[in-house]
Amino acid sequence: MQTPSTDTVRRYRRACDYLAAAMIYLRGNVLLREPLRPEHLKPRLLGHWGTCPGITFVYSGLNGLVRRTGQRTLLVTGPGHGAPAVHANLWLEGTHSVVDPDLTLAELIKGFSWPGGFPSHLSPEVPGVVHEGGELGYALATAFGAALDDPDLLVACIVGDGEAETGPTAGSWHATKFLDPGTCGSVLPVLHLNGSKISSPTIYACMSDEELTDYFRGAGWTPRIVDVRRTDDPDRLLAETLDKAHAELAQRPMILLRSPKGWGLPEDAGGGTFHAHQVPLSAEQLPEIEAWLRSYRPEELFDEDGVPADDLLEVLPPQELRLGRVPQANGGRLRRELPLPELAEFAVDVDEPGSVTASATGTTGEWLAELMRATEQRRDFRIMCPDELASNKLDAVLAATGRAFTWPLTEHSEHMSRDGRVMEVLSEHLCQGWLQGYLLTGRHGLFPCYEAFASIVDSMVNQYAKFLKMAGEVSWRAPVASLNYLLTSEGWRQEHNGYSHQGPGFLNNLLTKKASVTRVYLPPDANTLLVTMRHCLATTDRINLVVAGKNSAPQWLDLAEAERHCRAGAGVWEWASHEDPEVVLACAGGVPTVETLAAAWLLRSQAPGMRVRVVNVVDLLALSTPDRHPHGMSAEDFTACFGEDVPVVFAFHGYPSAVHEVLHGRPDPSRFHVHGYLEEGTTTTPFDLLVSNKMSRYDLAADAVRRTRGDDGVAQELLSRRDALKEYAYREGEDSPEITEWEWSA
Amino acid sequence: MQTPSTDTVRRYRRACDYLAAAMIYLRGNVLLREPLRPEHLKPRLLGHWGTCPGITFVYSGLNGLVRRTGQRTLLVTGPGHGAPAVHANLWLEGTHSVVDPDLTLAELIKGFSWPGGFPSHLSPEVPGVVHEGGELGYALATAFGAALDDPDLLVACIVGDGEAETGPTAGSWHATKFLDPGTCGSVLPVLHLNGSKISSPTIYACMSDEELTDYFRGAGWTPRIVDVRRTDDPDRLLAETLDKAHAELAQRPMILLRSPKGWGLPEDAGGGTFHAHQVPLSAEQLPEIEAWLRSYRPEELFDEDGVPADDLLEVLPPQELRLGRVPQANGGRLRRELPLPELAEFAVDVDEPGSVTASATGTTGEWLAELMRATEQRRDFRIMCPDELASNKLDAVLAATGRAFTWPLTEHSEHMSRDGRVMEVLSEHLCQGWLQGYLLTGRHGLFPCYEAFASIVDSMVNQYAKFLKMAGEVSWRAPVASLNYLLTSEGWRQEHNGYSHQGPGFLNNLLTKKASVTRVYLPPDANTLLVTMRHCLATTDRINLVVAGKNSAPQWLDLAEAERHCRAGAGVWEWASHEDPEVVLACAGGVPTVETLAAAWLLRSQAPGMRVRVVNVVDLLALSTPDRHPHGMSAEDFTACFGEDVPVVFAFHGYPSAVHEVLHGRPDPSRFHVHGYLEEGTTTTPFDLLVSNKMSRYDLAADAVRRTRGDDGVAQELLSRRDALKEYAYREGEDSPEITEWEWSA
Secondary structure: OOOOOHHHHHEEEEEEEHHHHHHHHHHOOOOOOOOOOHHHHHOOOOOOOOOHHHHHHHHHHHHHHHHHHHEEEEEEEEOHHHHHHHHHHHOOOHHHHHHOOOOOOOHHHHHHHOOOOEEEOOOOOOOOOOOOOOOOOOOHHHHHHHHOOOOOOEEEEEEEHHHHHHHHHOOOOOOOOOOOOOOOOEEEEEEEEEEEOOOOHHHHHHOOOOHHHHHHHHOOOOEEEEEHOOOOOOHHHHHHHHHHHHHHHHHOEEEEEEOOOOOOOOOHHHOOOHHOOOOOHHHHHHHHHHHHHHHHHHOOEEEOOOOOOOHHOOOOOOHHOOHHHHHHHHHHHOOOOOOOOOOHHHOOOOOOOOOOEEEEEHHHHHHHHHHHOOOOOOOOOEEEEEOOOOOOEEEEHOOOOEEEOOOOOOOOOOOEEEOOEEEOOOOOOOHHOOOOOOOOOOOEEEEEEEEEHHHHHHHHHHHHHHHHHHHHHOOOOOOOOEEEEEEEEOOOHHHOHHHOOOOOHHHHHHOOOOOOOOEEEOOHHHHHHHHHHHHHOOOOEEEEEEOOOOOEEEEOOOHHHHHHHHHHHHOOHHOOOOOOOEEEEEEEEEHHHHHHHHHHOOOOOOOOOEEEEEEEEEHHHHHHHOOOOOOOOOOOHHHHHHHOOOOOOEHHHHHHHHHHHOOOOOHHHEEEEEOOOOOOOOOOOOHHHHHOOOOOHHHHHHHHHHHHHHOOOOOHHHHHHHHHHHHHHHHHHOOHHHHHHOOOOO | OOOEEEEEEEEHHHHHHHHHHHHHHEEOOOOOOOOOOHHHHHOOOOOOOHHHHHHHHHHHHHHHHHHHOOOOOOEEEHHHHHHHHHHHHHHHHHHHHOOOOOHHHHHHHHHHHHOOOOOOOOOOOOOOOOOOOOOOOOOOOOOOHHHHHHHHHHEEEEEEOHHOOHHHHHHHHHHHHOOOOOOOOEEEEEEEOOOEEOOOHHHHHHHOOOHHHHHHOOOOEEEEEEEHHHHOOOOHHHHHHHHHHHHHHHHHHHEEHHHHHHOOOOOOOOOHHHHHHOOOHHHHHHHHHHHHHHOOOHHHHEEOOOOOHHHHHOOOOOHHOOOHHOHHHHHHOOOOOOOOEEEHHHHHOOOOOOOOOEHHHHHHHHHHHHHHHHHOOOOOOOEEEEOOOOOOOHHHHHOOOEEEEOHHHHHHHHOEEEEOOOOEEEOOOOOOHHHHHHHHOOOOEEEEEHHHHHHHHHHHHHHHHHHHHHHOOOOOOOOOEOOOEEEOOOHHHOOOOOOOOOOOOOHHHOOOOOOEEEEEEOOHHHHHHHHHHHHHHHHHEEEEEEEOOOOEEEEEHHHHHHHHHHHHHEEEOOHHOOOOOEEEEEEEHHHHHOOOOOOOOHHHHHHHOEEEEEEEEEEEHHHOOOOOOOOOOOOOHHHHOOOOOOOEEEEEOOOOHHHHHOOOOOOOHHHHEEEEEOOOOOOOOOHHHHHHHHEEEEEEEEEEEEHHHOOHHHHHHHHHHHHHHHHHHHOOOOOOHHHOOOOOOO
């Protein structure tokens, strides 16, 4: 391929910059073939100019690199508000017409930030995009996730100097230390030092070249500065720098790009200052707008129909390597179904409910280890976890693969390997970003996490849920593997780490998302967790939240029963229930299930003759009405579980409000009396923690008695026994041993 | 003061290390005066040994520095799970006995991680503590917040190398650039390179000295390495390093401390490896436990009553300078009430409801500017904001003070000043951490934020709510100023930034917190926002969430009415209501209030004769029953607003689930039909955004018609008008002008 002159490259950028500016301003006369009149302007001027010229500068530099090297390259654009620049490039490279052959240039320009058109930020509607960049901070982690296990891929990542101030981005620079050059692609960050944010200077732009170089070298990069103000030919400087970077990918190159904010906007219109961040000239400044737009001389770049001059296209890579068309950006097309191991050999034998104990996550860990082995050649399954895999009792996986790490190790490290497919870092943000990048490029993964600290990524999952929702509305996007959370080390068993480690609110946050995207499972034992995990790892386009225990706990269902129970989502546990119940004891979650069955057992002796039904809920959203959630049980099934008018004492794993919320729309929800986490906690015994939150078996049993028989002394007796055991815990520093004993066979 | 020998310092550390280990293991025989027997061990061994010796090493080094210099020093301990070390130091320095004169050493040791005793992590029950360190990532930001506006204070901050991996910590290193040496104290970080996390090596421990030095020098620090394995006398090395650091605080010194994990634990018991992280020896290893504990020779350090040898106390600073007693750690004692300006001169004149428009935040910005002026000398009020003060229309404040920044500025920067009291950084984590440190040391502040991005600090506010709840149960903690959020740039007006900027879920998360801590206000106009802000800034020990608009919008209440309305929390707007209503139109939030009044107005013409009542809710938790929240309205007041059996069409600012949740426990909540944000959004017109979420005036009016009169054609007619206007928006790219017109006088 012939190398275009930098003059041509500059003309190409002029065309892109013009189109980007036109997208912000114009609804008509989009190529300025006639004098600009007020009616040509959009009535609402929406968009962000400041970052656009820099994005195009990088995009066009990457075009050159790809032309010269044939390097397949995915671009992750952190400043998603620079969407006009990306659209301009996609238009010129012809990618827009691949996904929408009918789109005209005039429609693209008018339709930007216009109802029914393209949003003002990058989004799943835009080809080539795996990252929105609306909420800032996650571009770099996403880029690393995309590069994992794809050795031929280069992931270029533009990081704005605003975004660079975020904690998640600052932490992501160290991700170099997890990327194995042998099995993974490379990440080439371009830190775009644009000078200012919305209205003040950025930290990184205020740092000296020396400070920047020290900082990034210390973090493991080989930084190179491209300062467009200190060269006559920025395109050539960038091209040379990219070539050097590409030649030494093993040295982890990165580019520090200094350019004026809103580069190309006249200085008296705010060019080079924060005033260029958004829409620099208002509609009242029509002559200034026209002068600025005409400074790009669009008539030299496009013919009357908007067809670009031939030479502009010389700068582009071959069709299949154009940035917007890299297959990884529509990763669902690359996704293959996982070879999920059969469950039978991993399942716990349960002859009788409660007769054996096991660790739910420990059991699933063995199965996940087998999945790791089954994907050893494919390398399309990873586990991202904040340094807690062993603590979460999933460490069987480490027999099948190591923890990825490429830096020199400290003494006495165990289970580390450069090409390991477990990613452990004490940053939930990094785990989430990595996994998003990995999934959106066609792979599979799991994010096990301490329950309380999943909330650290609340806002990231908010944004990812939005991405999935929008992607689902885009015809050409293929489904990607679901984002699977396995929350364990749950609050009820964080009695040792104390109050800070007790927080089930991640679940509540997920409930605010679109029903099409969200699933919430609370498998009560090991076999139900196995069945749930197998299901989740086979699904696409969802966010599956699974909450399960890690501690040794009673087992209730054998594998066949677990399959049936999980399929139903919720059901009556007949073996613990009477016919024609006066009260339903419902439960969701491992610990609440134990307490509920213990309460039912207590009632057999303490309230003889009381007819109790036990209902267990695995799929929380089965409680929703079918019109609110696709998993919602029919009215008939709901009644079959919960009756029509009996009181329901519901022991719930998390905040009671989550159950109130999902029950909304069911008739008479006020008969559901939900026990759950009341934000009472400290370092104490597990039993005391339950008592503090009115969730112990005694509290549940007493509530059942009161709801059915009034306060007849039996409830008081139950609560006295509770208090005596609580006293014992305080005195002896341990749970009373007998409270975990029962015999369901009786 | 005489300088103790480093032998004595070493003996002091031996005593602390012994006590810390004893806290993890012993319930009896706490000084090992007799042979160790199984019954001396706690039945549940809970605690984290790995970081303890390092914490004591730093603590004792700081003791020396304070002795030598008289420097008032606050210690922020990032690894809160190293609580035993802090307790040991507090015990020896006599601080424990200041707050609890009856506590014996045996009780402290037994009571650690024991029901009713001290939690396993640092917490508000511990003197000297302004940071829990349970959820990792925020110690450094908190330390900076504590140092602001306190020029005589040194804030030492231990950052664990696990914590250092978090994004928020990585971003916090740049906070140097915001700390004005003239008006603020200093932060001295000690990055504790302990080698490993729970079970794998840490990133920072694997970096070479050169990488670490480059990285931190680049970030603006002067790093010095203290490697305890490369010296015969670590205490002297630390003392010398601390002295150098203290002599050059202007150069932003920091210490890189390399020490073996679990320093002092025999290697064959896991010393120096990740196995030392938590409880290194199990109860079965009684002889090994005893041998290890006896290696500290407690009999040389304490007499039979646990009184420490005299020489140990020589290492301590004078009483009033001991780390646990620094007044800033119980900042409520230092807090002074703010000189809140009168509202009258800032209030908007509202002769008639809806007759004028104003920006709520713009109005409040002028009042906040006056508050900035009133606190210019005191310097105890700051605004932390992620680069959005101007965008949130609070920029009047910048006429009264600048944005703090100490690094060389980029050209064309505006409103920057070294001693400014606005802190703008594109990191919600930093804003939150700074503010927490500032409040807990006795000052006041406000956190204005784009609504959607407040969720970035969901987990931080979770932890802070826990801190406030626990602090409220500690008798010696004085109340601190409330943490005030002002969420604006709310989703309904993020039609231009699009879907990623539309997210009201921060409110839902707050609703899961303790009622004693949480308040949620949705002032519908400028004067109600003024009244709300004045109230919030006068309160203590709460998390006040205020959601208000920034855009120019109709004003409803004059100042006197606003005062009454806010005091009541919710009320009937009589001027928009009929007697004996068939339906209540309720609303909470600025945009929903406009739509509701417009709906009421529409119904006057479209459904003549229909009797409608308009109720506005400012204080969301007034909807709760009084037993669930202290702000809950009485049943009588609730009925006075919402009637007993009429349908209520409720237009809510956020997710409908939040209203369902607060209404829980009210009779017949199913008559409340809540409209709110349904996660439908993109870049479009404000009107279309409302329509997508069924929240437009037409949707509300149609719902009211259907609930009262069935589907009689009027509802259809309303929805047809809605659809025509929506069409107009798509065609013209703007809201139809007439839909904002009405005259309440009619």
